[in-house]
Structures are given as structure tokens and as C-alpha cells.
Amino acid sequence: MKIEIKDLSQVYKNDFRALDKVNLEINPGMFGLLGPNGAGKSTLMRVLVTLLKPSHGEVYVNGDALSKNRGEIRSYLGYLPQDFRFFSKLRTWEFLDYAASLAGIHNKKKRLAEVDDLLEQVGLFDVRNRFANKLSGGMKRRLGIAQALVGDPKIVVVDEPTTGLDPEERIRFRNILSNLSQKEVIIILSTHIVGDISSTCSQMALLNGGQVHFTGSPEQFVKQSKGHVFKTSVTFDEMKTISEAYPVITSVPDAGGYEVEFVADNVNGWKASAIDPNLEHAYVYFMEYLANTKKA
Ligand code: ADP
Numbered sequence: 001m002k003i004e005i006k007d008l009s010q011v012y013k014n015d016f017r018a019l020d021k022v023n024l025e026i027n028p029g030m031f032g033l034l035g036p037n038g039a040g041k042s043t044l045m046r047v048l049v050t051l052l053k054p055s056h057g058e059v060y061v062n063g064d065a066l067s068k069n070r071g072e073i074r075s076y077l078g079y080l081p082q083d084f085r086f087f088s089k090l091r092t093w094e095f096l097d098y099a100a101s102l103a104g105i106h107n108k109k110k111r112l113a114e115v116d117d118l119l120e121q122v123g124l125f126d127v128r129n130r131f132a133n134k135l136s137g138g139m140k141r142r143l144g145i146a147q148a149l150v151g152d153p154k155i156v157v158v159d160e161p162t163t164g165l166d167p168e169e170r171i172r173f174r175n176i177l178s179n180l181s182q183k184e185v186i187i188i189l190s191t192h193i194v195g196d197i198s199s200t201c202s203q204m205a206l207l208n209g210g211q212v213h214f215t216g217s218p219e220q221f222v223k224q225s226k227g228h229v230f231k232t233s234v235t236f237d238e239m240k241t242i243s244e245a246y247p248v249i250t251s252v253p254d255a256g257g258y259e260v261e262f263v264a265d266n267v268n269g270w271k272a273s274a275i276d277p278n279l280e281h282a283y284v285y286f287m288e289y290l291a292n293t294k295k296a
Contacts, residue, residue: 001028001062001154001186003048008057010043010210018043019054020210026188030181032197032218033190034283035207041190042082044207045159048188049079061155078153082160084144088133092124092143095132099147118146122176138169145176155186162196174200194283206283208291218279225277225285231261232272242270247284265289 003026010019018040035041046052048059050070059066061073086095096115105111119125122142127135132143141161148156158177162170178200181187189196197204197218204221206214214221234242235257242248246262261275263285277285
């Protein structure tokens with residue numbers, strides 16, 4: 001399985017350019033698409049799942065153009081949209097059963113076996129008889145991923161799946177996705193939450209203003225900010241000055257003031273020592289210093 005996105009642009013009717021010459025190659029494993037709100041992530045996801053015809057460019061799946069093979073490519077796609085909704089009158093298992101019939105699994109025995117398997121996979125088997133609208137927020141989201149997995153898709157697209165989830169549910173959700181990535185499946189996860197792009201993502205891209213600014217591994221992304229993340233101790237008075245001068249990532253009170261971690265192109269006289277960056281540092285460094293100058 002391989003997805004190639006070539007020179008993809010999307011200009012909406014109001015002339016707004018939501019995607020601007022996007023080029024990406026996506027291989028099996030978890031692919032994290034990171035970007036702030038309005039970056040164009042949902043637009044790109046909707047093109048990938050054939051809900052939106054792009055203004056320019058093409059997507060190839062295993063070498064076949066998406067525009068010419070919609071039906072076939074759709075048959076091995078699973079999608080969890082950002083605003084996932086379901087029929088409130090159905091029980092959890094009934095909803096999945098319905099999704100499985102829509103996906104063309106007509107043999108009842110086979111369908112019910114698949115439903116049970118999916119319920120187990122996403123940890124909803126114990127609540128299978130509960131009405132879907134009575135599930136907790138996190139459970140609803142898991143039901144959403146279960147319906148995206150009906151029919152064993154080869155490409156799974158999940159758009160901002162962890163927004164609004166508590167940390168425990170977020171981790172649970174990520175684990176479901178990372179279990180999937182053990183198979184030869186492409187999982188595309190779009191998010192504005194840096195923590196979602198954990199080590200479980202083998203590849204990532206950073207989208208900003210409709211353009212791809214970085215593509216590579218999370219480790220390579222972090223490397224970009226090496227030498228630009230610092231730690232220092234400041235007095236209470238200095239705290240204001242430093243936070244006006246630089247993006248401060250953490251500030252922990254200590255005896256005489258604060259111990260702060262901040263991101264900077266250079267430290268301009270502050271006595272600070274460089275520390276190893278993490279993904280959050282790298283994202284802030286990118287957004288504050290590179291976003292307007294750099295393009296992949
Ligand atoms: P993200 O998912 O990264 O938040 P979106 O793809 O939803 O970004 O939106 C990217 C930009 O395109 C936003 O500025 C949004 O307002 C705009 N946009 C999205 N859909 C439409 C539309 N149908 N018509 C006009 N502008 C749109």
C-alpha cells in the first residue's frame with residue numbers, strides 16, 4: 001500500500017486556497033498530519049477519502065489515480081470524520097451491524113462475528129447493548145473508530161480523533177491506532193495536538209496555511225530544533241521580560257523565581273543552557289521561527 005499526493009491544491013468557491021501544492025508520500029504505518037486549526041488538514045482528509053474533488057493535482061493509491069478509481073479505492077478505505085454522528089436509536093452493536101451491512105457484508109453470521117471482533121478491538125464489548133447515544137464521549141469516539149474499521153480497510157483516515165478527550169481516553173485511542181499499525185495498514189491521523197504525534201507515528205508531516213512545511217520522521221522533526229531550546233532560572237521580575245521575548249514552554253516556581261524552558265533562535269545574553277528538544281519544543285520552534293520561512 002502506498003499513497004502519493006502530487007501537487008494537490010484546493011481552492012474553495014470563495015477563492016480561499018485551503019491546500020497549496022501539497023506533495024506527500026505515505027507508506028504503511030501511522031502517518032501523523034500535524035497542523036494548527038485552519039491549516040487545511042480536514043480538506044486534505046476529505047480529498048483522500050474521495051468526498052472532495054481537488055481543484056488541482058492528483059492522489060495515487062498504489063499507482064492508481066484516485067480521480068479515476070473512486071469506487072475501488074473507497075472499498076478499502078475507512079474514515080472517521082471530525083464531526084462523527086450516528087443514529088441515537090441504535091444500540092452500540094446494532095450501529096456497527098448497520099455499518100457492516102452498508103459496507104456490503106450481507107452474510108448475517110459473518111457480519112455478527114465481525115461486529116463482535118470490532119467491539120473487542122475497541123473495548124466496547126461490555127457495553128454492546130447500551131444505546132449508542134448513552135455512551136461516554138470517549139466511548140463514542142471508539143465506536144467511531146470501530147465503524148471506520150469495518151471490512152478490514154487498508155487505509156484508515158481519522159480526522160482530529162482525540163479533540164475533547166480526557167488523557168486516559170486519548171491514550172486508549174492512540175493504543176487502538178498503534179495496534180492497527182502492526183498490520184500492513186496506512187493510518188492517517190490528523191491532529192493539532194502535538195502529543196498525538198507520539199513515537200507511534202513512523203512518519204509525519206506538518207501542514208500550515210495549506211502548505212507542507214516538513215515531512216519525515218518525528219525524530220527528524222525534533223532534530224530541527226536542536227540548539228534552540230533552553231533552560232534557565234529567572235527571578236520573578238525577569239519572568240515577565242523573558243516571556244515577552246521568547247515562547248516559554250514550561251515555568252516551574254523555585255526558591256528565587258522560576259525555572260523556565262523556552263525556545264529561541266538565539267538567547268541574546270540570557271544565561272541559559274541548551275537542552276534536548278522534544279516534539280512540543282520542536283512544534284513551538286517551528287511555528288514561532290520557521291513557519292513563515294520554510295517549506296518542504
Ligand atoms: P483544519 O482541518 O486544519 O482545521 P480545514 O481544512 O478545515 O483546516 O480548513 C482550512 C481552511 O479552509 C480554513 O481557513 C477554513 O475556514 C477554510 N474552509 C474549509 N472549508 C471551506 C469551504 N467549504 N469553503 C470555504 N472555505 C473553507
